Amino acid sequence: MKILNLHGVGNLVYEDREIPEPGENEVLLKVMACGICSSDESRVMETGTYHFPTVPGHEFAGQVVGLGEGCDPALMNRKASVFPLLPCFECEACRQKSYATCTNYKYFGSRNDGAYAEYLVVPAWNLNLLDDSVPYTTGALSEPAAVAHHAAVMSGVKKGDRALVIGTGTIGLLIAAFCQIKGAEVYIAGRRQESLDFAASFGFRTINIRKLRDEVNELTNGRRMDVTFEAVGSNLSLEGAIMSTRSGGTVLVMGNPKGDEALPKDVYWKILRWQLRLQGTWNSAFRAEGDDWKEVAEIMKEGSFPFERLITRKYLLSEGDEAFRFLQDKSVPKSRLMFVMHEEADRLKKEREARQ
Ligand SMILES: [Zn+2]
Ligand SMILES: [Zn+2]
Known part of the structure; x- marks a missing residue:
């Protein structure tokens, strides 16, 4: 599979990696879309990540294509976005189900490798299931929407x-x-x-x-x-x-x-x-009372807001440098930029051909 791997500040490399295997209670997600957050802009271009190399990307959606031991078989082929924070489940905040304020968390795309990748293994617990009618690119807006x-x-x-x-x-x-x-x-x-x-x-x-x-x-x-x-x-x-x-x-x-x-x-x-x-306000509630992710998934299903219009431009994973160059060009106002993969990438290529 292809990934965009951050080897140093400003050094995002398009490279190959083996498709990972899901472990117990984990699923393999075929990542279809991953947003480029403004926090990614500072990670990639200014401050770097906790260690190098790291694969950025924490705003993503995809399809479950593999199940580790102990996973509900009904998850297979489902469409989902992912709560990117990996809580410790042991601290006081976690015991209160306030996972976003966990004091010992890991995080996709900063402390752990994220979703600028064609596949990613994620705990089944972190999945936020989406209705089949919700486009993956809309689903990839779940994180900022939940916040x-x-x-x-x-x-x-x-x-x-x-x-x-x-x-x-x-x-x-x-x-x-x-x-x-x-x-x-x-x-x-x-x-x-x-x-x-x-x-x-x-x-x-x-x-x-x-x-x-x-x-x-x-x-x-x-x-x-x-x-x-x-x-x-x-x-x-x-x-x-x-x-x-x-x-x-x-x-x-x-x-x-x-x-x-x-x-x-x-x-x-x-x-x-x-x-x-x-x-x-801080982050969002997930798998707790007032689950913002569930509410957002419901709103996306109802279609009462045109989320897709928040995506200014889509990029192929091979176009990382171009995407970040455009992100840094402050003369053009923009909303979200997004990487698309697999079928979503094919769709983008067709759209580009049609525009020519
Ligand atoms: Zn973000
Ligand atoms: Zn915790």
């Missing part, structure tokens, strides 16, 4: 709420989607006009972040937002999120901070005076 779904749940957003998402990345758009599905009136704020136009094409109301306070006041008749999501990770957007939220409302904080977060005193005062709730 976004968890944020929406943690915010407590409900029908009739006005919800603002600051940030037009893939996660921002997915949060907006889940707020809309929950019946909220959804606004999304960003910097680039192309990104705002793209958000508007999903039916979200858009706000230019440079005029955030004015536009929020104008659009809500001074009542501001019930829930605001900070999905950027900068001082300015945290400040904007606080100032956009109504008295007694919720600010959901989830953007990765690029540095220290500091607030002007008058903004800080608003948290107190307006009795705002600041709520954090």
Whole structure:
């Protein structure tokens, strides 16, 4: 089989490896699609992985084509995405079924080899089964979708709420989607006009972040937002999120901070005076109460959101350098880039031929 193996920072090599054998309670997954996360961009191009070489890739879906001992035979041939975190099952967090906060975890695509590979052995426990009607490329969006779904749940957003998402990345758009599905009136704020136009094409109301306070006041008749999501990770957007939220409302904080977060005193005062709730969110719930992955699989099956439109470009596994070069070109706004393999790769080749 073919893999994309990271031998050093910026050194992603397309090479051969033996197809692995599933062990006890493990399955062999034929990987059909694997998203390129922005965290992969820093792993591959800046920071590297825990050790070299490592095969990146943690946002993937495929078909079960082999079963190890002890696996349910009904899993054979099923379509599935994969919870990429491998919990220890022993720490306090794991005992509470809060697997995403396990203190001794492994992870596909960073601590362990991931899914920039045609096949991957995964524990049956990590499978998130998908309906046959869900395209593999949609399924490969399960991980970012589960993270976004968890944020929406943690915010407590409900029908009739006005919800603002600051940030037009893939996660921002997915949060907006889940707020809309929950019946909220959804606004999304960003910097680039192309990104705002793209958000508007999903039916979200858009706000230019440079005029955030004015536009929020104008659009809500001074009542501001019930829930605001900070999905950027900068001082300015945290400040904007606080100032956009109504008295007694919720600010959901989830953007990765690029540095220290500091607030002007008058903004800080608003948290107190307006009795705002600041709520954090981390990863997603899997095989526990409020399983975000199951909810996302259900939404993908219903087809109430066009997930496929979040895929900006698809690449063959042999085109790793090209994909990462495009990812680093910040002059072009983009949502997810994705590697496709096997039948999905054949489909991509046909699409390209048809376009010529
Ligand atoms: Zn990711
Ligand atoms: Zn644990």
